Amino acid sequence: MGKRRGVGQIPSQRSELMGMELPLSLLWISLTLVLLYFLTKAAKKNSPSCNVRLPPGPAGLPVLGSLLEVGDQPHRSLARLAKTHGPVMALKLGLTTTVVVSSPAAAREALQKKDQPLSARWVPDAVRVFGHEQVSMIFGPASPSWKHLRAICSTHLFSVRSLDATRELRQQKARDLVAYVREHAGRPIDVGRALFGTVLNLISNTMFSFDMVDLHSESTQEFRDLVSALTSEVGKPNLSDFFPVLRIIDPQGRRRQIEVHLKKLFRVFDEIIDQRLSSNPTAAAAERGGDFLGALLQLHSQSKLDRKAIRSLLADLFAAGTDTSSIATEWAMAELLKNPSKLARVRKELEEAIRLPGQEVEESDIARLPYLQAVVKEVLRLHPPAPLLLPHRAAEAGVELGGYAVPEEAQVLVNVWAMGRDEEVWAEPEAFAPERFLGREVDFRGRDFELIPFGSGRRACPGLPLAARTVHLLLASLLRSFEWRLPEGMAAADVDLSEMFGATLAMARPLRAVAVPVV
Template identity: 45%
Template sequence: METPPLSWYSLLLPPSSLFFFFFLFLWRKQRRTGLPLPPGPPALPILGNLFLLGKRPHESLHALSLKYGPLMTLRLGMKTTVVVSSPAMAKEVLKTHDHILAGRTVIETSKSLSHHKSSLIWGDYGAHWRNLRRISTVELFGPKRMEALQHLRRDQVFRTTRLIFEDRGKEVDIGRTVFCTSLNLLGNMIFSTSVFDPHNPASAGFRDSIWEMMKLGGTPNLSDFFPFLRFLDLQGLCRQTVKQLKGMYDFVDLFIQKRLAPASESVEPTDSKMDFLDVLLDFRSEDFTVVDIRVLITEFFIAGTETTTTTIEWAMAEFIHNPQKLNRARQELDEVVGFNRRVEESDLDHLPYLDAAVKEIFRLHQTAPLLLPHKAQTSCVIGGFLIPKDSQVMVNVWAIGRDPQIWSSPLEFVPERFLEGENSKIDYKGQNFELIPFGSGRRICPGLPLASRMINFVLASLLHSFEWVLPDGMSCEQMDMADEFGLTLKKAVELKAIPMPRLPHHLY
């Protein structure tokens, strides 16, 4: 039985004298410049501003920005951190100065098994990262590949609605159901086979490892704030990450080695039938090895399942919580699709209200409320303030999504806001900085084309195929809509509902 990790706050006291020594060392190294840092709250010795973050950093940072402005400096332990809280400042960071701020602050857990060296998520900006990025965006998530693999998305979504139909009348954990759908969809796109079978211990273990990795990545780690402590791994987070990563690597390696094994009757797949693994193996070179392929595939599963699942669960929760909005979405689906067939991906372009609802979910329930931290590769100047080299830069998209100067009634679920006026022109593809759930610039999420299709397709299918009734006679007003902070901003209480078929039974 593993010993539970100690509270990271309680671990600060014993080595306090050592902390103080390094704090003085860091203080002496600070070089004076002619420009000030962005304003921010006073920092304590050793801790800096860590005590201000609390358990919900996105909310704490938003509150501080109301006092210190949309470009704010904090010292988190030994790390200088600049926090951005407005679309204008986000544009400066992610577009105007993108070439300087495209670095990545690498968390210690991502260094386990040297994962970060081949990582698209955590890899630092450079030639190797640009090569990984090019392969992903052009060869894997480009329009041609997305179109060629459309049948896989269709088959997986139809399979999910069929399984829900077969268990009709029973309570469904929507988040878990969507997670397994996303996992098997990615499995088919990458390996040409479903990877999750609840009766197979290996695939169930792979699923559990993804959940555990998200949990570990979202746990505050002392070593990230005080790098000289990394060798101690006081909370055991790196040791736990090694265990989970090794299991995931072993699982992925089984598919890679099978594909590489000589086969006397093997047939070269045509370009239209190539899965992601075929494509990646074709690009093998001294600069893109099997190790890189293993890491890249592992990250596709980690990032591509959790974020999609969280977004769809929030969308379903908001629709059930707001029956009038649900009725309008259903009316649109019934007019476009009708009752004699199931939703197809080609229908999505004709469902503007559903698309507006997804945008509203991205605004109200950002999957990554602080995105992932950027790093200044050299010093630069933004808004008359100095952004020092190696400082960490965070964009609080949660605060931007709730700014009453940008959005009317910012705490309410109002898809209609994206159907009228100037807001109707806003998209989430990285050019409108009021809404950047996938980031922007060089570091924008490469899986955006797949995520946007899957979220709309799965959501439309669940709403069109079933009525959803809350269990135990619960009313929509009684739903718990609280969130829980981590690497993703998940729903604190899992959404469970009972499906009732809306279509003729032969369609399932």
């Protein structure tokens, strides 16, 4: 695959997911004063009639609601609150009414039985820039144009036929990753960083037929940093979401930051599109190279897709696709290094299935690796990439969950992290035990509600088929080609599995490990 050429440099962005930033001094004093009038009106407007049975939940504080109780690890604190208030729980986060679903049965009702009335998306204020939220496949309303985007992706990216056609591309990216690790063999490497760059190049080759970053060069990481900064900013808590009256001033600058990042990303995409069209004037009417951009430009030439929708779709695919696959694979490596007996077992399975020295893992081998598949399921159970999924919204009145009324316009969260650690569903839920999935017909594709890390129903992640192939292949390639050790002075018990909550559930401390090539 060719390297990226001709696109202008992007100023380097350094991103970090941050905890709950709730100002406790002058901002809160000012906020309270500004909101007094609006709170009175909102309380009257939102007061339920006596015959409406709302879900139980914590009482919360005036103005703040349960914000301080939720804190910077909402998936954990909401799981803890659900043990007291039940699997369908309501609470106030500032002025925002939030209903939290925390059991497989409640999730089935929300995402399957009540899928249509809860299919609207609750949109964070930060992404309301350039009209992106109106045309986004992730945040857009469930409209005909949204269905059209989903159909385009299903046909050209995520169908079995399309995935089979791009199999060699994924094999090549797995070889690139192995080559990079081999170059750094014997020294600690940042596993997540290598995986992020690999997945980013996999997606860019699928979209544009070239690499966006060079794994071996620090000077070509600007695009990676831009994508990382964008996803980081979306996941940060925002006062404007908790107190909608503040949206007009964007007090923490979240929306302004997203605008900066998205503008740079759109500029990159515009340059790529313009170069494609200028290098071949008829490219808009032909799928040049057979990549995804070619298919989009063909639809554009037929007036079936405008440039604004193309740019937003590409932004969604890069932002959502890169983080989920790379983070899931990094968590798998971390859990295996913390559990050496599990690591030994999966490596033995790989050696028995792929006997020839130096033989590469291929996607077709994954079906013959049941323990590796069990490892991936167990990782997704313990560390779902999006622990609360993306928030739904009750777009109409009269919706009920678990016998309780869901207020119209309420945010609805599905705590898949809590479901993965439910003692009523999983024996020893905190233990990393891939064996629990051997001989058990449970999958993560949206049908078995005890394990739905990618969601279910019409708002399920459309990229699941690609993510599943990517994670299995990259993990198998790393484990087959290398023996893995922790840096000198570290024991298995020292592997830090603490989390950093954001748009995705990343490791708080990046995993560093030493690869020893298999002879």
